[in-house]
Amino acid sequence: MQAKLNKLTNQEDVLIQRYDRVSQDLAAAKQRLALVNREVARDKGTFQSMQGQVGQIASLAYEDGSMSSTAAVLTSNNPQMVLSQSAFLIHLSTSRQEQLNQVITTASQLAGAKQYARRITTAVAGLKRQLAAQKATLDKLIAKQKGILSTLTAQQQATLIGGGGGTGGTYTGPTNTEAGKAVAFAYAQLGCPYVFGAAGPCGAGFDCSGLTMAAWAAAGVSIPRDSYGQAAMHAVPSSQMQPGDILEFAGDSHVGIYVGGGMLIDAPQPGMNVEKVSLSSSWYSSNFDGAFRP
Template identity: 30%
Template sequence: MAAHRNHRKPRQRPFTGQAGRTAATLALAGAATVTAAGPAHTEPRLTPAQIKAKVDALYTQAEAATEQYNGTKVKADEARASLTVLRDEAIRRTDRLNASRDELGSIATAQYRSGGLDPAVQLALSSRPEEYLERAGLAERAGSRQAAAVAGIRRELSVVAGLRSRADTQLTDLTASRAELARHKSTIQRKIASAQRLLDRLSAEQRGRYDAQDGGYAARADRGTPRGAVRAPNARAEAAVAFAYGAIGKPYVWGATGPGSFDCSGLTQAAWRAAGVALSRTTYTQINAGRRVTRSELTPGDLVFFYSGISHVGIYVGGGQMIHAPRPGTAVRLAPVDEMPFAGAARPV
């Protein structure tokens, strides 16, 4: 009888040392591969109310970035204008300097050609000493003029060097402002794109409700105090209010100052410009225009500001209402002042 053989599986020994470390590494890599190949992470489902809250927050951030962009653009424009003036002045001064140098060179060349003899010898050899003495006096005066010309050239060189140094500084400022503009522009576009992606997640019915809710403030304002029921305190304020009413329906475009589109501070600046008053470009500088007024003191034409960062502005028209350019995707419209968190008001003068 054949001997019974016990066929057992060989006992597996755990890896140790370098082999163990290698096996562990391979196991982790395999696990990572399985995880990566698994189902993609999906964004959490948001209710329409949550989407609206996020969209509103993104638009508020975009508007704050827009006001920073506007302020930086003012600095860039000023630096560019100053650089142009400095460069033009440097060119004029350089032309004048070159003309002085040419004149001085002509004088020096003439002296070299006629020089060489000691003045006393020239006097002794002259057949007409009186004429020589007269010419010598003229030459002395010419020498004085030459010395003055040299001093003038030195002064001009110093001025030109100073102009070029200031132009270099302005160019540095302009380059920095352009880089800052690009950063703000990127932030604005990123925030607006994120808001649009959120809105795209709404169904057609939900988007319709969102748009109706978003426009509800304007509808409520339209049922409020009729236009002209509250008189402006003076002709300039009246002109600013009239301009704002005329802008209703024109689209919001960030960075725009009219006449076809506006952002919030661009609208208020244009309205008061039509009244003959120059306002600065941004919300956080416009709030210092004229004098501050309280909410209870508001009269038509006053500038009303919102949010803690003073990132939004409208123009008060009476009856608790304002005209403002709200945000991307909307148009200039009438709205209640209590639509947003009130931050202050100013009365241009």
């Protein structure tokens, strides 16, 4: 049973961090898409506002005997058509060259922005599918883990998967440093539920790396969203750990925040709450990988 539970817990921790990373990628992609859509709207507005000017050029081209198709090209609402005929348009008289260059440049910007928007839209859809698949897998693992845990005592659970600490406590340390502010935030989340993929506020819950990221964000410091990214920060020897340091466990798949006195605050596992626990307790001491400082 212990081996099976350890395997499930390790798989779960790894998948949760992957889920967090994909969630972050999805959020970033959505932000990029919003920016690109605004760019498309701006370029489209500029392109359409030039239709009067374009119509004048087309009329002059017709009057001076240029190819009759010029009018259709220049007055088209399709920027790609304008671009496809740009080699022809630049041969029109130099008196209209500057206006034509503006038309072609604007058409190029609009076509490029639309193409980029399509690529990001495709990427967002792919990330959503990936996220849904990972969530389905996690839900199955969590259900299996809960089934096994229901047969164990609280002490046995703490030994096998972590947790076992307390959800009470008030921070009385300094808050005039970034680390102090991060620790104060972590204390304020004691008792909040564990929810994978969540980074607060308390009602929404936290997963382990969501808690550490939110704690340092409260101090005005941005750190990576997932535990693997947090493990890439400055490594600190165990003998030099300070409150606020990020503690990594189980192959960097789980994190907590050190609060001093050999204690850490951790969002342990689904079904548990954020708690303060001793680093010397069995699961934490046997799975400790190291400390890292933002």
